[in-house]
Amino acid sequence: MFAQTLEQTERRKAWGFVAPALVWTLAFFVVPFLFMVAMSLWSRQSGQIVRAWNLDNYFAFFEKAALFKGLINSLEITLIVTVLSVLLAYPLAWIIAERVPKRFQRLALILAILPFWTSYVVRSYSWLLVLSKNGVVNQTLMTIGLVSEPLELASNRTATVIGFVHFFVMLLTLTIYANLVQLSPNYRRAAADLGANAFQTFRHVILPLTLPGIMTGAFLTFVLCIGDYVTPQILGGNNELVLPQIIMLQLGRRADFPMAAALSIILMLAVTLAYVLCARWLKIERA
């Protein structure tokens, strides 16, 4: 009897400790999300939000080319960025893990991710300094006489991709390096003993073992890249808008909250789909 009441008071206390965090998450994350789902089923007509429940916003997304193209642009850019970042980051992570002496590895890694700590908005802006018409690259090319007219390097998809790849190469170097240093050197010795050359060892032993690190990093890249507004807005120009830019347009000029909400949910579904695909693929690899 006594023990039970003691347990009950203990449990009540524990609820008291966990409650603030739960209430905060419910009130400012779950409830707003449900509001957004509801909002996406309403519509905006002549400046008023009409609370009539239907899927019109979602149908409009598939019917209006301007909206649908946003998702396609987002997916294309995100895929290019993810693949390029993995391809560029893997060799760097490998060099730091295998070629740099042990005591300098930490330093090399800190250096490799130092520009991470420039302000998010400023990072894209500094690429503008490099790529714009009178920027560093164009001035250099003109000085050495390779081009006579400045090239249009900023305000297009290439600039967006460069800005993104710059950020994600740093991130992926970190995740892949973490994976590489965990591998026991015995794997390589065993492969060599069995007659594998350096390339075969890499292809059949090291690469499959670092696949989890690659996939974690690639998924993170996908999620952060597809949801980003700042980089494409600063570097991408106005020709090929990505989904977050279109969402912000709905909010700004037209104050069309229902449409913005619907597009956000579509964005979220894309991320969920990527997660499902990645998770399944990883599981097959592990078995």
Added chain:
Amino acid sequence: MRNVLISTVSWVYATLIFGFIFLPVAVLVLFSFQDGRLPVPPFNGFSTQWYAAVFADRKLMAALANSFVVALVSSLIACLLGFLAAYALARHKLPGSALQRGLLIAPMTVSYLIIALGLLTVLNTFGIPLSLWTVGVGHVVINLPLCFAIIYSSMGDHHINIERAARDLGASDFKVMVLVTAPMLMPSILAAFFLSVTFSWDEFIIAFLLSRFDVTLPVEIWSLLRSGLNPKTNAIGSLVFLVSVAALLLLEFTLFRKSGKS
């Protein structure tokens, strides 16, 4: 011979990638000292006029102060809530604890844009005006999962006996938490706190959508960008970079020292 080749290729590759990684930052910092109106080549000479301009800019300084306050207050709240929840879920058997953990971590998997939009929808519906407070609320939402995850994962079972000993000696739950558990977990609490501060300090989209008159630094920098390439933007960008690196070193230093001791 083969080894030399691999070595050479490695060094060339590493140099190129490091060049790529550092190019924009180097350009940013170099041209923040530009003696002229455009932060692009040619470099006209060394001048600190743009730093003077940054410190003379009332709006930028106000935004800087706002960012500090929002980052500190929201990180404190996130850490406190995260710590309490981690304590309850690691030390007590509560029904549905897996579900609770999942719920607390969930905001981590959702884009900031969507979190901001959700909050904006609610605030609009209830007619709550946007302010630094609403930005702070948003920042706690994104940092709470982080703080909870970091602190929860460091709450090993080996601490339980020390807490039991304290309780046997007559300490209340509150005293155990403040005098025993929190000091033992200080490295991870500090890590969570500093990470939150840097995230909040640098966050743009939530701060942009949920603020109106008083804004944080990234939002103020965003409005500076409308004036195109401007050495003043370089100067404030370089300053932010220095502050962030300093915070990073502080974190590294405190963690390193703590783990070195034990």
